[in-house]
Amino acid sequence: MSRILVVEDERHIANGLRFNLEAEGMEVEVLGNGAQAATLLLAERDRFDAVLLDVMLPGKDGYAVAAEVRAAGQFVPILMLTARGRAEDVLRGLEAGADDYVPKPFELAILLARLQGLLRRGRWQRSDHPATADTAAPDVCTVAGRRIDFDAMEITVKDRTHRLTRMECDLLRYLVRNAGRAISRKAILEDVWGLVDSTDTRAIDNFVVRLRRYLADGPGAPAILQTVRGVGYKFVLPA
Numbered sequence: 001m002s003r004i005l006v007v008e009d010e011r012h013i014a015n016g017l018r019f020n021l022e023a024e025g026m027e028v029e030v031l032g033n034g035a036q037a038a039t040l041l042l043a044e045r046d047r048f049d050a051v052l053l054d055v056m057l058p059g060k061d062g063y064a065v066a067a068e069v070r071a072a073g074q075f076v077p078i079l080m081l082t083a084r085g086r087a088e089d090v091l092r093g094l095e096a097g098a099d100d101y102v103p104k105p106f107e108l109a110i111l112l113a114r115l116q117g118l119l120r121r122g123r124w125q126r127s128d129h130p131a132t133a134d135t136a137a138p139d140v141c142t143v144a145g146r147r148i149d150f151d152a153m154e155i156t157v158k159d160r161t162h163r164l165t166r167m168e169c170d171l172l173r174y175l176v177r178n179a180g181r182a183i184s185r186k187a188i189l190e191d192v193w194g195l196v197d198s199t200d201t202r203a204i205d206n207f208v209v210r211l212r213r214y215l216a217d218g219p220g221a222p223a224i225l226q227t228v229r230g231v232g233y234k235f236v237l238p239a
């Protein structure tokens with residue numbers, strides 16, 4: 001049975017979510033305060049299989065909660081509830097470490113589908129042989145000493161492994177699949193994150209800074225994630 005933490009202070013929404021998630025056979029706990037949610041997620045790291053996290057919360061807002069638990073190495077899947085049509089809210093949530101988002105007011109079917117997607121991925125990661133069941137080959141790419149495991153959502157350089165959020169993983173996968181081609185920031189917003197109305201490209205730059213750090217891309221190593229001036233980014237496979 002999947003255990004879900006719902007962090008939402010508007011009681012009618014929280015109750016509606018509890019009712020519907022329990023109807024799907026999930027076990028639900030509700031908290032209405034962001035600071036309490038962060039404390040619980042760090043104290044009991046394996047208690048929940050996923051978190052539904054609202055942005056507007058007393059105590060600490062959803063961005064701060066996501067950022068705090070990620071900074072502490074807690075990688076429980078987080079589905080963030082954001083205001084509709086506010087791409088900057090979405091990007092802020094993804095930057096903070098959310099794995100996915102659903103705009104409010106949400107359609108229940110969409111929320112459930114997104115949540116099930118995160119739960120499937122979580123189960124898959126916990127199993128011993130994630131890639132052998134029904135996929136042909138593990139989705140792994142090794143470039144210049146960096147090992148990128150898209151299934152496990154991890155980058156390993158030497159003996160250091162970094163966990164990726166789903167959005168970081170999706171961005172990197174997109175760049176790797178289009179290796180050698182300059183990819184515009186607009187294409188990243190639209191094709192990778194589904195943000196057709198956004199012109200806020202600063203968030204992408206922040207994601208890339210993070211990915212470069214994970215990839216140990218910098219002085220002394222060949223740059224594999226390059227900036228293309230005036231365009232965007234390019235993943236370069238060293239010769």
Ligand code: CA
Pocket residue numbers: 008009010054055056057
């Ligand atoms: Ca709220």
